[in-house]
Amino acid sequence: MFVFCIESSHTRGMGHLFRSLTLAAELRARGRPVRFLANDHPNSLKIIRERGFDVGLYDLASVTGWENSFLEPAAAAPVWINDRLDTQRSHSEAIKRLGVRLVTFDDRGDGAELADINICALMFEKTEYLKGKDVRLGLEYMILNPEIAAFRRLRQSLASILVTLGGADTYGVTARVAKWLRDKPFAVTIVTGPSFQHMAELEEVISAASPGRFTLLNQVPSLAAEMHRHDLAITGGGITPFEACAAGLPCVVIANEPFEIPVGHALEKLGAAFFAGHHSAFDLGILETAIPIRAMSEIAMTKVGLGGVGRVADLLERLAA
Incomplete structure (x- = not known):
């Protein structure tokens, strides 16, 4: 199971949503189960559902403490994908305690250090300070339609x-x-x-x-x-x-x-x-x-x-x- 946790709104923009949808569609085409978690933004939720994905709501105000309710106990080797920019460490720690792999995008938060993969195709400065067990840089990792x-x-x-x-x-x-x-x-x-x-x-x-x-x-x-x-x-x-x-x-x-x-x-x-x-x-x-x-x-x-x-x-x- 691949769980995409995104933030999308008028204030944040919708780039995270569309990037995640492109990647999720590729995984689905490979026969992989996918679900979305998103903040309560009606336009974004509508788009996710129109693309045929299940979506649950999380509270943007809650940094952590809610993650396990969105993971299926029987799911084999779940992977949690954060496309919300800077991940806080307490959230990363909660994910890792659940035995889940963590992937982040363009992440400079203090929780990025615990990510199994930090994909940073959109990062072009101070890349030497990026954290994560496996940091991937370069246009070859740019997710495009x-x-x-x-x-x-x-x-x-x-x-x-x-x-x-x-x-x-x-x-x-x-x-x-x-x-x-x-x-x-x-x-x-x-x-x-x-x-x-x-x-x-x-x-x-x-x-x-x-x-x-x-x-x-x-x-x-x-x-x-x-x-x-x-x-x-x-x-x-x-x-x-x-x-x-x-x-x-x-x-x-x-x-x-x-x-x-x-x-x-x-x-x-x-x-x-x-x-x-x-x-x-x-x-x-x-x-x-x-x-x-x-x-x-x-x-x-x-x-x-x-x-x-x-x-x-x-x-x-x-x-x-």
Whole structure:
């Protein structure tokens, strides 16, 4: 049994949820039993159930003391997977007392030291301080939607921009980006996610633009399919820019959280993206220059692959053996 314990909300964002769903789908396809634990966030719970997974609720305010109620006594070699960022030590100790294997993602909490595996594909600075019995670094462990494989293509020039700033866009960056793009000579499509709460501000910006200036889409059936239509994406600093790059779609990254700043710098150094800064003071001036779209698209597809979900699933199966 693989138990995914996630945190997903407007404040936290939904990247943890979608990463875990991708990995859980791979394990399910291998015949492995999977269940989810999540905080009480209706949109997230709805998505988990729509994907066909069982989900239980845990209380975000309770650090520990509840873990054993979500484990089946007869489950063979259970593996507990935390995708909630920093794990507290008391929670890790509770998991280990139950004789359960513990896996964490991008974890700098004091409980990470007790993790059997700490998968840190999104960590690009101070990695020497990461804890865990087995710390896995590098883009080869990046869990990306395998659906992207059907939508990869080499971009040639910049004509169309996609703006997609996460399932929640906690700080309302989308409206500010739209305002900046309002008078620029690009076709712009904006995709909002299931927990987007800034529609009034966004619609005010769009209504002030010339008719047809923006295409606004909410909760598209396939972000990978939508990405295929565009030549550049403006994204946050989580999983999305890596999914875009794997599809050959160069990015401009805006960091929603401080820990996303190193992600933006890493993708820029890779040559697949530009980093526009933290959301509090981002700069999209790069869009006023000649952007080498073809070269960036080639680099993106070469450097960011889709094998991470299989590699991580292999690690988890070996851990459960």
